[in-house]
Amino acid sequence: MLTEKEKRAFQDYLTQEGLKFSLQRMKIFETVLAGLKHLTANEIYKNVQKKYPGIGYATIYRTLRLLCDAGFCTELKCEDGACRYEQAFVNAHHDHLICTKCGRFVEVVDPQIERLQIRLFKINGFLPQRHRMELYGVCKQCRK
Amino acid sequence: MLTEKEKRAFQDYLTQEGLKFSLQRMKIFETVLAGLKHLTANEIYKNVQKKYPGIGYATIYRTLRLLCDAGFCTELKCEDGACRYEQAFVNAHHDHLICTKCGRFVEVVDPQIERLQIRLFKINGFLPQRHRMELYGVCKQCRK
DNA sequence: CTAAATATTGATAATGAGTATCAATATTAT
DNA sequence: ATAATATTGATACTCATTATCAATATTTAG
Structure with a gap:
């Protein structure tokens, strides 16, 4: 579950950038922040679908980009060709x-x-x- | 141009592994070894085509894999999503x-x-x- | 040296990750 | 509440790479 601080940080970022709030974005944010492992976009997609069926692939990718731009998560290009994402809210560089x-x-x-x-x-x-x-x-x- | 030593090393590898010699393979080997830069598969393809028109894409990929397995070159997954190859015959790890x-x-x-x-x-x-x-x-x- | 056995090739279809497009829908500001 | 605008989901598309398969080339055995 997200803490209030995390939620607020995300909402502040959206406001600050003139972006709109959406449940999809929040669910993806939540999943990424909760993720202990290094998930691929597809894994995140499946994960988010459990809580929010009907979400589209494109939204996953769009939001992951947004989260990376915002510095909430980082992208890791793996050897198998897929990208994996990990939250960077708590985590520092490693x-x-x-x-x-x-x-x-x-x-x-x-x-x-x-x-x-x-x-x-x-x-x-x-x-x-x-x-x-x-x-x-x-x-x-x-x-x- | 390839030195005799390099040619021989490649041919020895093929024989040793029970693989057959082919002009295509030799041309790709030559291009990779000559390459000073970090070429993508597509760049290698275009390069080899100059010397050997009619070569197929698949052969490029197959042979690059072979060369990597053999240790003659190494693959580098880049941020732009493509792989780049560099010869590892002379070059040590870096x-x-x-x-x-x-x-x-x-x-x-x-x-x-x-x-x-x-x-x-x-x-x-x-x-x-x-x-x-x-x-x-x-x-x-x-x-x- | 020839023929049979087998590996390689090129063309192309297929895959898989990620992006672009666009009409429908949701959010925000007024 | 409404108009302005951003976001969404579906889907078509791109791009790198892999799989398939019949035709061709190399190697090996005789």
Whole structure:
């Protein structure tokens, strides 16, 4: 369930951008924020349909874009070709450890790596914007 | 142009795997190895067509897969949704600095980061396999 | 060297993720 | 309550990639 703070933040964003409120948008927001896992657009679609049958695919994509633009969630282009979304309301930046057997995602941040990345940008004359780092391996469970 | 060593390595791989030699495969191999840039399948297709008109799309994709499996090239899933390929015959592992304005790719490796990545795998109980790291920013030229 | 066995090819249909279009509907401001 | 405007759902479309399959090429065995 959404907290009041989250709901308000979303509604404020809509108002601020001159966008309209809709139940569909709220349901999608809710699903994304509730999502513990890294869901594809299709998974989110099916999930939202449970609470709001009749919602269209296009609305899912449109709203996911909106949520990403707003900074409420981030998009992660995966190796299987689909995008996965994760809420960024509570979560700060992080990278991913991904199990190549079971697909499990582990969120990680290494401040030292972050610092060295900035150094790499600088050394090469780049103005840093963002990065993505994915570490693929086999998790403990899957090695047994 | 391909060196004898490269040609031989490719032919040896085919033989070893019980695959057949074909001019198409060799032309694609040649194009990929010659490619300095990070080409999409479509760019490789157009490139190969110059030397070998009549080649089909499917053959491009099939052969790129083969080359990746063989380790002669690597696939890079880009943000624009297409894959880009780069030869891995001479090139060792590296990550990418990508300019978000002009699209320029700079290949980078930071041994310290590599070491810290391994540490991250270990800390989380993962058996390391591979990783990808992309740093997005604005290059010197584009900042002017 | 030839023929049979088998892999590869090119054309094209199919898939799957994501986007564009547009008339119907809902929200907001007046 | 109404007019102005944004959003929606259905669906057609795009684009990258994969699957299918008959025709063709390569390899192997004789």
